[in-house]
Amino acid sequence: MVSLKNTTTILGALEQFSKQNGLNLSQLSKQAGLNTGTMSAILHSQRVLSVHQLDRLTRAMNLPDGHFYEQYIQENLNGAAPNWRRIKPFLYRCAELDKLDCIKQIVNLLLDNPLYSSPLFEAAEDLIAQGKRMAAAILYESVALSEKSQHSERLAYCQFKLFLTRLGSDQEQNYQAAIQFEPFAERLDEIDQLDALKNLADTYRSLRRWDKVKKVCIKLKQLAEIQYSLSHSRKKLDQGFVKLPRPLFFYVVFGNMLISNAYYEQGDYKLALQILSEAADLEWVKEADKETLYWKSLFQEWTQANILLTKLMAGDLALLPEYVSYFEKKENEILTGLWNIMIVANRYKINVDHILTKFESVFSKVLEQEVNEIYNQQNTDNKLVGLLCELADYYLFREDYEQGFKSLMHGLKKSTIINNESSILRCMRLFERFRNVASAESKVEYHQLVEMGDGHEKKHSVARH
Secondary structure, three states, X not given: OOOOOOOOOHHHHHHXXXXXXXXXXXXXXXXXXXXXXXXXXXXXXXXXXXXXXXXXXXXXXXXXXXXXXXHHHHHHHOOOOOOHHHHHHHHHHHHHOOOHHHHHHHHHHHOOOHHHHHHHHHHHHHHHHOOOHHHHHHHHHHHHHHOOOOOOHHHHHHHHHHHHHHOOOOHHHHXXXXXXXXXXXXXXXXXXXXXXXXXXXXXXXHOOOHHHHHHXXXXXXXXXXXXXXXXXXXXXXXXXXXXXXXXXXXXXXXHHHHHHHHHHHOOOHHHHHHXXXXXXXXXXXXXXXXXXXXXXXXXXXXXXXXXXXXXXXXOOHHHHHHHHHHHOOOHHHHHHHHHHXXXXXXXXXXXXXXXXXXXXXXXXXXXXXXXXOOOOOHHHHHHHHHHHHHHHHHHHHOOOHHHHHHHHHHHHHHHHHHOOHHHHHHHHHHHHHOHHHOOHHXXXXXXXXXXXXXXXXXXXXXXXX
């Protein structure tokens, strides 16, 4: 590869490459896949270089894609009147190559002109549909910034999309994203509000912020009931309902179930059961299409399972075999089921070794998947950390120190990775309680994990300020 470090322009680099390789105009044109007339016009600055042509020339010079993009911005796009027809394909190409800094530079060129708000918004919608989340987030943020002094629906919609793109494995960052977006939710149109509130509730649930879950789900349920009623008072559904990813009734029942879940987590089992009974009654649902029947079946199954679990948590231990029988046949429910079993075991001091033995191979598989980052969704992270903490508690109090400290270290490591402060503290308190029986190896690993956690906390403390 020929060094082009001393060149200051794209055309200068191209001329140097031609001289060093002894290429005439015709040969250079052929190598780049451009006709001779176009190449001549480019070399003589008689034609503005498109990003498509730049990519061809870059490859002809045996340089990586995007090598000249920063220079291209300065030489071709940084004018008094930016040309959207030229900028748009460049933005999309930057998104393909994950050149986010270049996208930020382009956005900065356009920020002062409100005329670019709409095309940037449309481009963001295209990119999010293509799975280019981070590139889209930059554009959504620029649109939101340009409309920050307005109470526009588009501002709220951009904030919703930014909220979704900010969600990840770090639970503290997820909480910050949720509370930043929450005030904007009510500015969305009613249909978008349903999906926004559903996502907010899911996020707060994963963070175990049960007061927030109740607050959001009460709004969700009320809004969904109104929209469902309106949908059946018209001869024809509004086109807006097509935007919903799930049937309207889903949002009513989902809200009810999470309200029940919040009361359950706060120990109010009587009220949780009362709301679950209401959620289980779906006679009011008028639709009978395939999708509706699918969701009705799932909700009926989930409510019955939750009623069973709530009674079990309240102390009806005779239901334990029935609950195990329910979740053992459902692979995606096993992690949740084991977590719940361990909570019951620790709360009522019962022996569940036979259940743990039964699911030993499954649990090993879960841990392997966690290491490979397959289990990266926030709810699954939360469940896995919860299960590991309960297992550590269970084994240590039964003096199975090998299994106890093994579970504790797994739990502390995962809690640190996802920045789950309550679980980190729980693991630390448990270790300190049993420090005197910990092996030297466990003590070394524990202190390494605590130091890692301290660094993680300091990093996010700085970021929050």
